[in-house]
Amino acid sequence: xxxxxxxxxxxxxxxxxxxxxxxxxxxxxxxxxxxxxxxxxxxxxxxxxxxxxxxxxxxxxxxxxxxxxxxxxxxxxxxxxxxxxxxxxxxxxxxxxxxxxxxxxxxxxxxxxxxxxxxxxxxxxxxxxxxxxxxxxxxxxxxxxxxxxxxxxxxxxxxxxxxxxxxxxxxxxxxxxxxxxx
Amino acid sequence: xxxxxxxxxxxxxxxxxxxxxxxxxxxxxxxxxxxxxxxxxxxxxxxxxxxxxxxxxxxxxxxxxxxxxxxxxxxxxxxxxxxxxxxxxxxxxxxxxxxxxxxxxxxxxxxxxxxxxxxxxxxxxxxxxxxxxxxxxxxxxxxxxxxxxxxxxxxxxxxxxxxxxxxxxxxxxxxxxxxxxx
Amino acid sequence: xxxxxxxxxxxxxxxxxxxxxxxxxxxxxxxxxxxxxxxxxxxxxxxxxxxxxxxxxxxxxxxxxxxxxxxxxxxxxxxxxxxxxxxxxxxxxxxxxxxxxxxxxxxxxxxxxxxxxxxxxxxxxxxxxxxxxxxxxxxxxxxxxxxxxxxxxxxxxxxxxxxxxxxxxxxxxxxxxxxxxx
Amino acid sequence: xxxxxxxxxxxxxxxxxxxxxxxxxxxxxxxxxxxxxxxxxxxxxxxxxxxxxxxxxxxxxxxxxxxxxxxxxxxxxxxxxxxxxxxxxxxxxxxxxxxxxxxxxxxxxxxxxxxxxxxxxxxxxxxxxxxxxxxxxxxxxxxxxxxxxxxxxxxxxxxxxxxxxxxxxxxxxxxxxxxxxx
DNA sequence: TATGAATGAGTCTTCATTCAT
DNA sequence: AATGAATGAAGACTCATTCAT
Numbered sequence: 001x002x003x004x005x006x007x008x009x010x011x012x013x014x015x016x017x018x019x020x021x022x023x024x025x026x027x028x029x030x031x032x033x034x035x036x037x038x039x040x041x042x043x044x045x046x047x048x049x050x051x052x053x054x055x056x057x058x059x060x061x062x063x064x065x066x067x068x069x070x071x072x073x074x075x076x077x078x079x080x081x082x083x084x085x086x087x088x089x090x091x092x093x094x095x096x097x098x099x100x101x102x103x104x105x106x107x108x109x110x111x112x113x114x115x116x117x118x119x120x121x122x123x124x125x126x127x128x129x130x131x132x133x134x135x136x137x138x139x140x141x142x143x144x145x146x147x148x149x150x151x152x153x154x155x156x157x158x159x160x161x162x163x164x165x166x167x168x169x170x171x172x173x174x175x176x177x178x179x180x181x182x
Numbered sequence: 183x184x185x186x187x188x189x190x191x192x193x194x195x196x197x198x199x200x201x202x203x204x205x206x207x208x209x210x211x212x213x214x215x216x217x218x219x220x221x222x223x224x225x226x227x228x229x230x231x232x233x234x235x236x237x238x239x240x241x242x243x244x245x246x247x248x249x250x251x252x253x254x255x256x257x258x259x260x261x262x263x264x265x266x267x268x269x270x271x272x273x274x275x276x277x278x279x280x281x282x283x284x285x286x287x288x289x290x291x292x293x294x295x296x297x298x299x300x301x302x303x304x305x306x307x308x309x310x311x312x313x314x315x316x317x318x319x320x321x322x323x324x325x326x327x328x329x330x331x332x333x334x335x336x337x338x339x340x341x342x343x344x345x346x347x348x349x350x351x352x353x354x355x356x357x358x359x360x361x362x363x364x
Numbered sequence: 365x366x367x368x369x370x371x372x373x374x375x376x377x378x379x380x381x382x383x384x385x386x387x388x389x390x391x392x393x394x395x396x397x398x399x400x401x402x403x404x405x406x407x408x409x410x411x412x413x414x415x416x417x418x419x420x421x422x423x424x425x426x427x428x429x430x431x432x433x434x435x436x437x438x439x440x441x442x443x444x445x446x447x448x449x450x451x452x453x454x455x456x457x458x459x460x461x462x463x464x465x466x467x468x469x470x471x472x473x474x475x476x477x478x479x480x481x482x483x484x485x486x487x488x489x490x491x492x493x494x495x496x497x498x499x500x501x502x503x504x505x506x507x508x509x510x511x512x513x514x515x516x517x518x519x520x521x522x523x524x525x526x527x528x529x530x531x532x533x534x535x536x537x538x539x540x541x542x543x544x545x546x
Numbered sequence: 547x548x549x550x551x552x553x554x555x556x557x558x559x560x561x562x563x564x565x566x567x568x569x570x571x572x573x574x575x576x577x578x579x580x581x582x583x584x585x586x587x588x589x590x591x592x593x594x595x596x597x598x599x600x601x602x603x604x605x606x607x608x609x610x611x612x613x614x615x616x617x618x619x620x621x622x623x624x625x626x627x628x629x630x631x632x633x634x635x636x637x638x639x640x641x642x643x644x645x646x647x648x649x650x651x652x653x654x655x656x657x658x659x660x661x662x663x664x665x666x667x668x669x670x671x672x673x674x675x676x677x678x679x680x681x682x683x684x685x686x687x688x689x690x691x692x693x694x695x696x697x698x699x700x701x702x703x704x705x706x707x708x709x710x711x712x713x714x715x716x717x718x719x720x721x722x723x724x725x726x727x728x
Numbered sequence: 729t730a731t732g733a734a735t736g737a738g739t740c741t742t743c744a745t746t747c748a749t
Numbered sequence: 750a751a752t753g754a755a756t757g758a759a760g761a762c763t764c765a766t767t768c769a770t
Contacts, residue, residue, distance in 0.1 A: 023744085024743075025743080033752090035745085037750085122359070131360065131361060132361050134353065135353060136346070138341045139333070139346070142342070146331065149328065160320060160321050160324070171316065172325055172355070175359075177317060179313060180362075206761060206762085215735090219733080226761075389739075397756090400756050401755055408740080409740075439724065442723075502700070503700060503706050506705065511689060511693070532685050535678075536722065541624075541668070541671075541678060541720050542621065583729085583731070585765085591764095
């Protein structure tokens, strides 16, 4: 069944996010199977990482589908995106780390799709006059990734309360740190 | 002289920032020496990484000293900090990755010092009424790290113009993405 | 089963006795396994040598148990000890070499136990009036080790007939080289 | 001058006797020179060991010349040999260890000369009726080496008083451990 | 001549992967 | 299908040796 494989990917994602250099042995132990079995499920480390990427990207895609960034007020859409992807921060961190750790040239196609959807959201906000235009949409997209990931890490390190992570991320991204002039 | 060691650390930092999983062989080649010589300078990979941490932290410290975050208008101070640490984004990325890699308990003391200085800056801004208080200083500190690093990566990937990285980072952190209501 | 590990230790003992400086590669080849497998059984060279020490000491202990040096006429007891430990001369040589190699402080406890039993035998012989008292028991113990080892080496080098090694060792230790005055 | 080289060989002999696997670095440090200088004196480790062998053998030769094993009562001759070679026990141990440690086939010619002189002494003693004939001369020679070396080690380990080493060695070799029947 | 620095060669150890059960 | 055992390949580390000063 696919369930076993998904569970395995899940524990692997959690582990690799914390320890990007984890060995197959550690991955297998975290999944509760033997190394040989791990190799039966996924032929080699690369295949496993590739599959994990697929899973993470598809989860992100699904999450985006659910919050419909293409619709409604851009500001609200950004909030929905942050709230919707926040549970996937682990996967996101994994994707970023993995992409950063190894040759930066190799960009997974699925990643570009997500990139595009978010970038489009920010562009839409700029065109509708809601968002500043001196911050490029591409930059805002990268910032979104970075802030979601950083928030998740901060929560994990006990530096930020779990409940505040999402709202603070949204507030910072949208409104910045400065107190609004009334 | 100490110059040799510093040059070695420099090239290593550059390499490890791009390829955190680089082998000793790659590090040695990047430094233009043999593996054996590399081992002469730093006994083992751990010692090398440790030394690199020291260097990165000391550079950050020096950079902070230069921009004096403790003085003047908090908003300007944040801009100075971003401008001052932006050239060290590579080191910062290295430190973050490295800190993420190891168990969260093992936190280098020097890191905490930098953390504290930045956190104090945001706290000062909040107390002076310049910064919002619904975003905790700790969160803003983490966000600062994340944005500087993300901006540097985005520049490296060609997604953001090198010249815009610093101002956009500062603008986002301070003012957010929303267009100011006049 | 434990048999595999014992067989491995056996071949290792034989090799290390002949070539104390043998590399892990040679040890693995002598055991008929790959280096990696050797490392699976014993983590590192130290662990292997340590285990070999254990084995050698336990074999010696067993051999001593079998010949009961504490019982009967001391002279006969010495003969039994020599006859009983002669097949373990290789192990004995290994132990001596190994003990000589390391700093004298680090003395394995098991070794002291064997030392004590033999020393006690000589002391008993002196107290019963059978052995000379101008040769200390400690010296006789060391001499026993040295002679057994030397005899084994001499046999290996073809200088002494295998059958004569044990009796000659016993005769020399007990009676010396001088012809008895009648 | 030759003095420097001899002093170097002396400290090397002492070290190698205790630590047959000592590195060139240790040897150099023990001699108080740099590794490079050590290499200037002796081209390579082999050359050094070879030279050490030469020195040890020549010292042994000289010592034997001085005590004239070919002359006088064989029993007295053996005592003189033991007394005369006892200061060279370190060298002797080095020679034995070295010969044992590496391929046993390669027997230095000078060693055979010494072997022959000692073997001849025991043979002479047997022919003159002083020594037992059931202990072969070759065996007695090996036993002599072993006992001298063991005695030196025992002294070094504090198990035997330095003053007793020589007489006990001689007594055991000649008279054995048994109390003489009157 | 003496030495700090550099290195090629070799050993130890680990890892991802395969095999036999 | 699952796994303990085995291993080839690769990385880390050390050592004897050479080089430049």
